[in-house]
Amino acid sequence: MNAQQKTGTTTGTATAHRVVILGAGYAGMAAAIQLAARVKGRDGVDVTLVNAQERFTERLRLHMTATGQQTAELSIPQLLEGTGTRFVRGWVTAVDAEAKTVRIDDDRVLPYDTLVYGLGGVADTSAVPGAEDHAYTLSSAQDAELLAGRLERLAGGTVVVAGSGLTGIESAAEIAERHPRLSVVLLGRQEPGATMNPKAKAYLHAALDRLGVQVRNRAEVVKVLPDTVELAGGESIAADAVLWTSGTRTSPLAAAAGLSVDDRGRIVTDATLRSVSHPDVYAIGDAAAIRQGYGVMHGTCQGGMPTGVHAALSIDRALRGKQPKPFRFGYYHTPVSLGRGDAVVQFTRPDDTPRRICLTGRTAVRYKETVTASPWPTYGRMKKMPASGAFWPRGGRFTRLKGTK
């Protein structure tokens, strides 16, 4: 019997090992479904999934939500039916890593033997004065709906999108397409598509130009006011709405619990996705700082789902007295929507540097939609065939850490 099994406590008549998964985003859902499918029919393992809402948030579509488009109603409890996983709806307010408990809505306490931490990340509005108070974000479906309401009410004026990363680009394009009466300004330190190959980047710029998005590179926002954005150098841009997409930060819960975190609050993991300070805690998705041969992974759905699956496999192995395996993941694409009728897909090397090949136009739109729609059916398949969710590019030499095979 290994350490994890020894810690199981008696619930009812059976001694159960309690696995609590925090966050039912892309990574947490993958972890819950994969683990439930692996331990199904086996006595002694309880899986509980905690999330703020019962509806699954398709983060990849939040720029659509922000422009008033309806997305599918995906019910987490319904998907979990038949898996044996318990769903707890609530807001996690604290983790006690010594007592091994999680506090929900400040009034319920859930004990765990193994914790999977997948609470994701939010837009970092703390970096610039005024952003927290005056800027909209795409941190949750509710935040996106707030922006949708504001845009709907504007008869004209300017929307400033701060941050020229992928979320900023997709949002600026979507807003310009859906609300042609509004001027859209995309501000960022780097030019949009900076990491793409010249062909993909040129296509992206031409699409933003066609949609009327004004791109401002090397722009550093220093202050957000109710109706203005101030830039370094003294320039001000009048703004009827500001969308903040620059940078991400994670929940302070992990740091407050005494877990080792990096400078963005992400839990630092070992090669098997366990916290380096608390091995009974696994960290997945955007909330984890996971080192690969090319560096620390950045937050994506393409990498987040594999981390959830891998954490489940590691927990299952540990419960069966086996050694968890190292996690390896190599990127393969950067799909970017440019409104509903256009897109560009940059294929990448495992370290996320661009390959020469890219897709554009209708082919890219179909590719992007296939990718965006794929997580939910993938979870459904995993319920019956857990192995179907365990395929992803391992990244070859790019992901190998020194001293590992």
Ligand SMILES: Cc1cc2nc3c(=O)[nH]c(=O)nc-3n(C[C@H](O)[C@H](O)[C@H](O)COP(=O)(O)OP(=O)(O)OC[C@H]3O[C@@H](n4cnc5c(N)ncnc54)[C@H](O)[C@@H]3O)c2cc1C
């Ligand atoms: C507009 C947009 C477009 C994107 N496009 C792409 C793309 O094309 N490809 C790609 O790979 N990535 C894309 N991303 C990034 C991708 O969405 C994230 O990397 C991914 O969602 C991370 O998954 P996660 O499970 O770690 O976190 P999340 O999906 O954010 O899930 C976290 C979950 O935890 C819940 N939660 C958080 N805090 C608490 C709490 N205290 N209590 C209870 N529940 C809590 C949240 O409600 C949520 O359900 C995009 C992001 C945005 C915003």
